[in-house]
Amino acid sequence: MAEKLKMAFLLAGGCAGCEMALVDLSDALVDALEHIEVVFWAPTVADVKYKDLEAMPDGSIDLGLIDGMIRNSEHVHMVKVMRAKCKTLVAFGACATLGGIAAMGDMHTHKELFDQAYLKTFSTDNPDGVMPTPEYLLDGKYDLTIPSFTDRVMLIDELVDVDYYVGGCPPHHDFVGKLIAAILSGNLPPKGSWLTGGHAVCDVCKRNPAITGQERMFIGEVKRMVDGKPDPDKCLLQQGYICFGPLTQGDCGASCLNVNIPCRGCGGPIPGVKDFGARCVSAIASSLKDIETTEQLMEKFPNLAKFVYRYSYTSGTLNKKL
Amino acid sequence: MEFSPNIVGFACQWCTYAGADLAGNLRCKYPPTIKLIKVPCSGTVEPEFVLEALARGADGVLIGGCHIGDCHYKEGNHKTERRMLLLSKLIEDAGFDSRRFRLEWISGAEGKKFAEVVTEFTEQIKELGPNPIKAKGGE
Numbered sequence: 001m002a003e004k005l006k007m008a009f010l011l012a013g014g015c016a017g018c019e020m021a022l023v024d025l026s027d028a029l030v031d032a033l034e035h036i037e038v039v040f041w042a043p044t045v046a047d048v049k050y051k052d053l054e055a056m057p058d059g060s061i062d063l064g065l066i067d068g069m070i071r072n073s074e075h076v077h078m079v080k081v082m083r084a085k086c087k088t089l090v091a092f093g094a095c096a097t098l099g100g101i102a103a104m105g106d107m108h109t110h111k112e113l114f115d116q117a118y119l120k121t122f123s124t125d126n127p128d129g130v131m132p133t134p135e136y137l138l139d140g141k142y143d144l145t146i147p148s149f150t151d152r153v154m155l156i157d158e159l160v161d162v163d164y165y166v167g168g169c170p171p172h173h174d175f176v177g178k179l180i181a182a183i184l185s186g187n188l189p190p191k192g193s194w195l196t197g198g199h200a201v202c203d204v205c206k207r208n209p210a211i212t213g214q215e216r217m218f219i220g221e222v223k224r225m226v227d228g229k230p231d232p233d234k235c236l237l238q239q240g241y242i243c244f245g246p247l248t249q250g251d252c253g254a255s256c257l258n259v260n261i262p263c264r265g266c267g268g269p270i271p272g273v274k275d276f277g278a279r280c281v282s283a284i285a286s287s288l289k290d291i292e293t294t295e296q297l298m299e300k301f302p303n304l305a306k307f308v309y310r311y312s313y314t315s316g317t318l319n320k321k322l
Numbered sequence: 323m324e325f326s327p328n329i330v331g332f333a334c335q336w337c338t339y340a341g342a343d344l345a346g347n348l349r350c351k352y353p354p355t356i357k358l359i360k361v362p363c364s365g366t367v368e369p370e371f372v373l374e375a376l377a378r379g380a381d382g383v384l385i386g387g388c389h390i391g392d393c394h395y396k397e398g399n400h401k402t403e404r405r406m407l408l409l410s411k412l413i414e415d416a417g418f419d420s421r422r423f424r425l426e427w428i429s430g431a432e433g434k435k436f437a438e439v440v441t442e443f444t445e446q447i448k449e450l451g452p453n454p455i456k457a458k459g460g461e
Contacts, residue, residue: 107415107416107417273370274370274374275369275370275373275374277412278368278369278370278372278373278409278412279368279369279370281369281405281408281409281412282368282369282370282405284408285401285404285405285407285408286401286404286405288404290400290404291403291404291407294404294407294408295407297408298407298408298411303415304408304411304412304415305412305415305416306415308412309416316373316416317370317373317374317376317377318373318376318377318413318416318417318418318455319416
């Protein structure tokens, strides 16, 4: 048998949901283990330490996957180590490629974030107001450190070269299965590409009015999910529920739409879109009937930036510089 | 030296661009702060273009289109109006001053209005000062 493909997984500033998506492969993952050897999967699945990865020779790992964004100094260090050790590096999931949910924190100051996390939240019990201190001298002799917060959320490709991008929050496990098969067969696009089926969510959505030959109508009234229960067969946009399906990669098979939930763009932008939020504005505004409907939308979604940049704030045009 | 703003203008070829031509023919005076880009219709101006201009350090962005009802393509400027209304809110929500961004309807017969809009917009940007992105090492 040919030598096994060596793989490494690193969870940076994510929630481990992408790890779950890999574990959800279940049988397919077990079968794939005939062809792959997992040499590093931390800090979640395998019992290997950061120092074990650091000790491996450079370029000794065939394929590395990083999920999660870069949010603290530990991520900065480990992402660089991963790049040195892996021949091919994949930014895996919405956080690693676009910034993810936590990137919306960049619309607030660090003080607001820390106050919310350690002082203000209803469930927080912190009477002494203890805050994270990156360096601390305990009892005058023990030098204790924790990773320090970076200025803002960073994408993996801002720090190191990334060979491939995979969207999704998390990437759908069926799609992950196909990916691993493609990687094993070596059937890959040029470096720097998104690994995707290349279809928008609408292309794979069974509600698409084009399937039944219906004309697309303008949206006369904007609704939020709390305003009622959408018709499970009709296009959500046509019903007034704002959906980002038209410009999101549909590798998920329109999973959210299948359960009556509008798309929020975790799959990443379809090719040609540079700024997801701006293109959302463009696509939605041209589907709205008139200026009154547009005003209604702005009223119903008081923070538009957090709405359209739900998963992609860090990859947006303005964010990196403000 | 006094701050002279750098304004990027997107002008519809059917109206605002012709209006700018007329402003020249009429010898209207306006500050040399605007760099006009001719576009087929204000509806072709993607919000991404506006963000790109601001991210690259433009102090202001002006979009000029035909008056509502006059669009050469019937409804192009209706889309512009809706898009740019949302975009200015997006810019504001993301922490940028949306007064750096302006949408105006200027027809081919309104050379004088073109000159007035550019003068007024330049004054406004002068008050706001340079694009804060430039101070942070933007291009």
